Amino acid sequence: MAWPFFVSIFMQSRVLHNRHAFIGMPFGLVFFSSFSSCHHSTRGSLVNGFCPITRRLMFLLQDFCHNVIRVKSIHAQIVLRGLVQQQFLANRLVRIYCNLGIVQYACHLFEGIPLPEAPCDSMISGYVRNERFTEALNLFKLMRSSDLEIDSYAGNLALKACMALSDRETGMDIIKFLASRGINNKFLGSSMITFLAKFGDINEAKKIFDDMIERDVVCWNAMISGYVQAGKFVEAFHLFVKMQACGISPSPVTLASLTQMSEGVKNLKLGRCVQGYALGFQLGDDVLVLTSLINMYSKLGDIESACRIFNSMTIRTLVSWNAMISGYIQNGFIHKAFGLFRELVKDSCQHFDSGTIVSLLQACSLGVDLQGGKVIHACVYRMGYELNTILTTALIDLYLKCNELQLALRIFQRMQDRNVITWTTLMVGLAQNGQAEEALKLFSQMQEEGIAANSVTLVSLIHSCTHLGSTKKGMIVHGQILRRNFSFCSVNVTALTDMYAKCGKIEYAGRVLRFSSVQKDVILWNSLIVGYGMNGFGDRALAAYHKMIEDGLKPDESTFISLLTACNHSGLVKEATELFHSMESDHSIMPNQKHYACFVDLLSRAGRLGEAEDLINTMPFEPESSVFEALLNGCLVHKNFDLGVSAADRLLKLDIANPGIYVMLSNIYARAKKWDQVNYVRGLMRQRGLKKTPGYSLVEIGGAVHTFFAGDNSHHRWPEICILLDNLRSEVEASGYVADTSCVLRNVDEPMKVKLLWGHSERLAIAFALLSTPAGSTIRVTKNLRVCIDCHNVTQYISQIIEREIIVRDANRFHHFVNGKCSCNNYW
DNA sequence: GTAGGGTTAG
Numbered sequence: 092m093a094w095p096f097f098v099s100i101f102m103q104s105r106v107l108h109n110r111h112a113f114i115g116m117p118f119g120l121v122f123f124s125s126f127s128s129c130h131h132s133t134r135g136s137l138v139n140g141f142c143p144i145t146r147r148l149m150f151l152l153q154d155f156c157h158n159v160i161r162v163k164s165i166h167a168q169i170v171l172r173g174l175v176q177q178q179f180l181a182n183r184l185v186r187i188y189c190n191l192g193i194v195q196y197a198c199h200l201f202e203g204i205p206l207p208e209a210p211c212d213s214m215i216s217g218y219v220r221n222e223r224f225t226e227a228l229n230l231f232k233l234m235r236s237s238d239l240e241i242d243s244y245a246g247n248l249a250l251k252a253c254m255a256l257s258d259r260e261t262g263m264d265i266i267k268f269l270a271s272r273g274i275n276n277k278f279l280g281s282s283m284i285t286f287l288a289k290f291g292d293i294n295e296a297k298k299i300f301d302d303m304i305e306r307d308v309v310c311w312n313a314m315i316s317g318y319v320q321a322g323k324f325v326e327a328f329h330l331f332v333k334m335q336a337c338g339i340s341p342s343p344v345t346l347a348s349l350t351q352m353s354e355g356v357k358n359l360k361l362g363r364c365v366q367g368y369a370l371g372f373q374l375g376d377d378v379l380v381l382t383s384l385i386n387m388y389s390k391l392g393d394i395e396s397a398c399r400i401f402n403s404m405t406i407r408t409l410v411s412w413n414a415m416i417s418g419y420i421q422n423g424f425i426h427k428a429f430g431l432f433r434e435l436v437k438d439s440c441q442h443f444d445s446g447t448i449v450s451l452l453q454a455c456s457l458g459v460d461l462q463g464g465k466v467i468h469a470c471v472y473r474m475g476y477e478l479n480t481i482l483t484t485a486l487i488d489l490y491l492k493c494n495e496l497q498l499a500l501r502i503f504q505r506m507q508d509r510n511v512i513t514w515t516t517l518m519v520g521l522a523q524n525g526q527a528e529e530a531l532k533l534f535s536q537m538q539e540e541g542i543a544a545n546s547v548t549l550v551s552l553i554h555s556c557t558h559l560g561s562t563k564k565g566m567i568v569h570g571q572i573l574r575r576n577f578s579f580c581s582v583n584v585t586a587l588t589d590m591y592a593k594c595g596k597i598e599y600a601g602r603v604l605r606f607s608s609v610q611k612d613v614i615l616w617n618s619l620i621v622g623y624g625m626n627g628f629g630d631r632a633l634a635a636y637h638k639m640i641e642d643g644l645k646p647d648e649s650t651f652i653s654l655l656t657a658c659n660h661s662g663l664v665k666e667a668t669e670l671f672h673s674m675e676s677d678h679s680i681m682p683n684q685k686h687y688a689c690f691v692d693l694l695s696r697a698g699r700l701g702e703a704e705d706l707i708n709t710m711p712f713e714p715e716s717s718v719f720e721a722l723l724n725g726c727l728v729h730k731n732f733d734l735g736v737s738a739a740d741r742l743l744k745l746d747i748a749n750p751g752i753y754v755m756l757s758n759i760y761a762r763a764k765k766w767d768q769v770n771y772v773r774g775l776m777r778q779r780g781l782k783k784t785p786g787y788s789l790v791e792i793g794g795a796v797h798t799f800f801a802g803d804n805s806h807h808r809w810p811e812i813c814i815l816l817d818n819l820r821s822e823v824e825a826s827g828y829v830a831d832t833s834c835v836l837r838n839v840d841e842p843m844k845v846k847l848l849w850g851h852s853e854r855l856a857i858a859f860a861l862l863s864t865p866a867g868s869t870i871r872v873t874k875n876l877r878v879c880i881d882c883h884n885v886t887q888y889i890s891q892i893i894e895r896e897i898i899v900r901d902a903n904r905f906h907h908f909v910n911g912k913c914s915c916n917n918y919w
Numbered sequence: 920g921t922a923g924g925g926t927t928a929g
Contacts, residue, residue, distance in 0.1 A: 182920095247921065285922080312923040316923065318922080343926090344923050347923090417926060449928060450926075483928090486928095488929075510928095515927090
């Protein structure tokens, strides 16, 4: 609705611009020439020299700079009066649009003005403010190549853009360029310190800091903050002390850095000390300090202190309100957050900005509150904020979290101005809604539009590849990570390790780790342990655990989940029992519900149902449904009817809406051939509106992922698949395979059971892979549920007959079939 | 309207 309006303004501005050139607008030209010849610092005094209309427009812009609709109408007046060429007005408009987060308006306005007079500085600042760093750098390059006047202002902003883009090279180039122009003031010094600190060159930064002849409080702050960002809290604190010894008193910014430090070390006591310092330095009522304290307290979970500070504040900025609102949200007080918002708007009659709305939208996302989100969405439109990229991205995120895919896509398609984060949000959301393939397609589309992926984008893409079981696509993303220099980032390396391990290429996972210089943290080790476990290498998982301890790292709760699962898959009951007991005695980690569920799963799969039951009865807290689920599953495998039924009974009291329980219970009855009970349980499921998750298998051929459901004849090569499966069936039967129909838990005759087995999705996927890949190549299939015992048997035979390696990843482990055998040894 | 800094989307 607002976009065509702007286009019309834009068109007019171009027309006027041309007219301007020929006819000349008296006021515009007079003031324009007086501006271009005068020095920056004298501009302010000229404001009063403007004609009354210009002056009035300028004041109006100032007064209504937060109201998009009013700004647009003032903009229209400026255009109609032919004043758009006036540098002062254009400058202010560009700045206001950028502040409102509507960069494209500013951009069009900017492009309509010939370069020498264009408000380059404001535009560069607007780009940086809106995180459009590439555009900022491009403009800076343009300024350089057009030989425009460049001072430390634009230079510093360009340097900031380089920091955000992790582009060290360009940054160093800019520093050299500024030096060659003789620009070397304290502004640049501080920026350089920040720049080098951001790139981990904290020692280089310290050198510059030490070499500076005159150091003001800003320089000290830059250095202290550099240390805080680098996690060097001791050095930061020493510098803080030294600064005072040099006779420089801390500024509000210094104290803000110190509160961040308390946040970094997660030390509430230190935070309280900083608050004490603030009082000592007469900064106890500074907005900046108090706001950062609110932030620190709410991040550390002390919402009462945050609240107390907020209530005591005599002056509050919008940022303070936003910090408090977001603090409430982070601590789960959603209603209080909305209450505060109401207070802000109604009682205090203050304006709110996109930041406020973003926090509220986040609250809706967390609580999956679609209704609340829609109200805010309407509000966004009423305020004219629909073109703000951050806000719209938050809306897309909300709709995706509420599973409203269509709404999210519609907003995305209508968006004029999409950045990396917008694209990434959509990719993550699609993957979470089970559309990983769409997410990957979106990546190519994003690249076509010339938007560069960042580290978060790449991590989300790797997750999608993992989900699809596609190493081919994963390797393309891996290439991007190497090319874009993200291989030092432990999150990326962890995602890669996880992807290779979960796609059955455990040797690649090991190689990624060997060749990366990344500092291994617990999460990275955990992902490797999970990988080994899933691939059936319980011994290697244990070895990795011991190596990790040797390296001096402390295992965490997930380490033990990964280890217990690994032992479970490899049948290492003794080792698991030892680990489970060592948790508390050696590492002071109390086993939680998940640990108990894992251990019960392991015991009951190993047939030690009595021990599992005893363990549950001696648990120090009430067991959750996951614990009984593990026991129930064990009962199903080991055909313990009575214990199974009683476990299901307790389970249904805890979790009545979990379809998995009904399926397991009906399977237990089916095993005992109690078909009446089976029908009763199935009827109960239907009655309660619960649906069983359908099983499916995926196979990737030439970059395309093919999905098969059981008995699914919709694939375009279905006739060939049928023929191939028939042939395979006679061959495996000739080799001695006998169908094990125990897993077909339906009341049908034997031949029908066998027929159903041959329709299982993994067999269809394997047959299709055989049709579409060259002889001798490895076949990889991914299944969402567990592979059944008969499919497991038959795949062993198939691997022998066709002389191929077949890798099947199911819901929780890997099966490598080679020469008629499976790596997992034991199918439970 | 320049550096250091408090809130906000992945």
